[in-house]
Amino acid sequence: MNAYRAPLGDMQFLMSEVFRADEVFAAMPGTAEVTPDLISAILEEAAKIAENLLSPINRNGDHEGCQWTDGVVTTPAGFKEAYEEYVAGGWAGLTGEIDFGGQGMPKLLSSQIEEMFFGANSSFALYTILTTGATLTLSEHASAELKQRYLPKMYEGRWTGTMCLTEPHAGTDLGMIRTKAVPQADGSYRITGTKIFITAGEHDLTENIIHLVLAKLPDAPAGPKGISLFVVPRNAVDNEGDLTGELNGVSCGAVEHKMGIKGSATCVMNFDSAQGWLVGELNHGLSNMFTMMNYERLSMGLQSNGLADSSYQTAADYARERIQGRSPTGPQQPESAADPILVHPDVRRMLLTMRANIMAGRALSMYAAMQLDISRFHPDPEQRQQADRLVALLIPVAKAYCSDRGFEMCVMGQQVLGGHGYVAEWGLEQNVRDARIAQIYEGANGIQALDLMGRKTVRAGGELLAVLLTEMDKFVADAQDIPGMDRYLPHLLNNQQMIRSVTRSVIDRASDNPEEIGAASYAYMELLGLTLYNFMWLRILAAVLPKLQAGSGDTPHLSGLVKTAEFFFARLLPRTRALIDEIEAGAQTLMAMSAEEF
Numbered sequence: 001m002n003a004y005r006a007p008l009g010d011m012q013f014l015m016s017e018v019f020r021a022d023e024v025f026a027a028m029p030g031t032a033e034v035t036p037d038l039i040s041a042i043l044e045e046a047a048k049i050a051e052n053l054l055s056p057i058n059r060n061g062d063h064e065g066c067q068w069t070d071g072v073v074t075t076p077a078g079f080k081e082a083y084e085e086y087v088a089g090g091w092a093g094l095t096g097e098i099d100f101g102g103q104g105m106p107k108l109l110s111s112q113i114e115e116m117f118f119g120a121n122s123s124f125a126l127y128t129i130l131t132t133g134a135t136l137t138l139s140e141h142a143s144a145e146l147k148q149r150y151l152p153k154m155y156e157g158r159w160t161g162t163m164c165l166t167e168p169h170a171g172t173d174l175g176m177i178r179t180k181a182v183p184q185a186d187g188s189y190r191i192t193g194t195k196i197f198i199t200a201g202e203h204d205l206t207e208n209i210i211h212l213v214l215a216k217l218p219d220a221p222a223g224p225k226g227i228s229l230f231v232v233p234r235n236a237v238d239n240e241g242d243l244t245g246e247l248n249g250v251s252c253g254a255v256e257h258k259m260g261i262k263g264s265a266t267c268v269m270n271f272d273s274a275q276g277w278l279v280g281e282l283n284h285g286l287s288n289m290f291t292m293m294n295y296e297r298l299s300m301g302l303q304s305n306g307l308a309d310s311s312y313q314t315a316a317d318y319a320r321e322r323i324q325g326r327s328p329t330g331p332q333q334p335e336s337a338a339d340p341i342l343v344h345p346d347v348r349r350m351l352l353t354m355r356a357n358i359m360a361g362r363a364l365s366m367y368a369a370m371q372l373d374i375s376r377f378h379p380d381p382e383q384r385q386q387a388d389r390l391v392a393l394l395i396p397v398a399k400a401y402c403s404d405r406g407f408e409m410c411v412m413g414q415q416v417l418g419g420h421g422y423v424a425e426w427g428l429e430q431n432v433r434d435a436r437i438a439q440i441y442e443g444a445n446g447i448q449a450l451d452l453m454g455r456k457t458v459r460a461g462g463e464l465l466a467v468l469l470t471e472m473d474k475f476v477a478d479a480q481d482i483p484g485m486d487r488y489l490p491h492l493l494n495n496q497q498m499i500r501s502v503t504r505s506v507i508d509r510a511s512d513n514p515e516e517i518g519a520a521s522y523a524y525m526e527l528l529g530l531t532l533y534n535f536m537w538l539r540i541l542a543a544v545l546p547k548l549q550a551g552s553g554d555t556p557h558l559s560g561l562v563k564t565a566e567f568f569f570a571r572l573l574p575r576t577r578a579l580i581d582e583i584e585a586g587a588q589t590l591m592a593m594s595a596e597e598f
């Protein structure tokens, strides 16, 4: 099994040269102190954690999984010690609110750390990511008193967090949840109900677990408008934020046996008159939870990028070493019995497809993370509003398109190794199993596509898309003077034209038939994903070409990026045409079959 290597070169190039993180951070008071030196130092330290602490316990975590005995959940060997080191390094509060002990770091930076941790050990990373999401929700919506009670210990890493939404009969349709919250005279609530599939719901890493729970008051309006959000500690906490020594009616009924991420405890959680406190306003629970969901959904794209990159590293190494057959143009390694499989065009097709998708997916995740930072930190309200609109459009794509491609890239990596990819030894089959969940949780990818097509495009009358297309226009106007870019920019201009016209066509058809939205949604999400990957590759080239011409920088790295971009434009981007045909095919063929005919 190959050890994970953090892709620091690509990450730092994207951060400093493509997205000019130093300029972005310098323009915002909350991030002005995040200098290039600090960014490099943090990324390098995170790389050490990923490579030396998390990667070595990844395989064992998969073998051993989490154990449940009488409500007690034990994580795999090594997880507890690794978590202690992670906490000692101060990683838990990296992006947290400074007033409550966090370090206030931007998402653009932390997103790359997430990718590394997910790539090295997705199961372990989930314990930390859920906590970050929970603290973010508390930070945005809880009262100062609740924040003081919970955030400092969560930022210290002494307590972890969860999000408890799903119930046995309510997954996508959370309006149907049955968990009840009954108001008490002291202002708290008694929470009763069962939640399933709760990541990190119970474990042995910390002394307490803080659950964010969706529930309904007995007289709440029906459906999603009656959902409220509560903070419910597993172990009771006093007003000063100290443990009282008492339990709080929260127990773990089971851990799920599942396909992958076996070291992550996926729990059935029972709340039996547990004491909880309202977070934000009554009946606004779902919208408050969305603060966290934008970040969590981006994280699922990062999980996929990380695992795909881990598979790519092993596959590329293997293809250089494994000798089978001869090059079609004659022996390349005559001293050996055969040539390395890297000589075969089809093996190169797989490796280049992986590299092209991984780099663009990483860039798209950074672009979305940057918008989240602008929306959070920028002093100019107009800039914040513009970033909010981009976030709304980008997040479903960064979640669904990156996780679909990420899973496919893990499968492709397996294929490069042939039978050796199928057996456990090289770790590629684990990556396939671990990557699969990102397409499902945090809202299944079909739901992301529906959100993009329905709420964010048709119902917004195409306004959010117009914001993105204007960003692309601005980029093209700036980039056209860069020598060499004129060859590539028409790819984006064509794509923009296609997307404008197909969007109008779906909006028109949907006004007569609402089924047209769901019928177009998946292909539309893929079309926007491919268009964004196109945009990302152009942004990369706009940074690479001047450096290559000036002879500065790491030439093999830069020329490799140009060749990968050429491959993307020639062999992956043409799929846009098939997607347009699929979108234009409309709802008729989907809806023609009766239930009995399926």
Ligand SMILES: Cc1cc2nc3c(=O)[nH]c(=O)nc-3n(C[C@H](O)[C@H](O)[C@H](O)COP(=O)(O)OP(=O)(O)OC[C@H]3O[C@@H](n4cnc5c(N)ncnc54)[C@H](O)[C@@H]3O)c2cc1C
Binding pocket: 163, 164, 165, 166, 170, 171, 172, 173, 196, 197, 198, 199, 200, 258, 266, 437, 440, 441, 442, 443, 444, 445, 446, 447, 450, 518
């Ligand atoms: C390992 C794991 C960890 C998880 N962690 C958490 C967690 O920490 N907290 C938490 O609350 N939940 C968690 N979940 C739950 C997860 O978010 C849900 O499984 C997911 O949102 C889908 O819900 P469901 O499984 O009920 O599927 P369903 O809602 O039953 O959907 C089934 C299928 O129907 C499609 N579908 C449903 N409704 C529509 C519609 N209106 N239009 C079009 N298609 C539709 C979906 O896209 C999907 O393909 C986890 C799940 C797993 C497996």
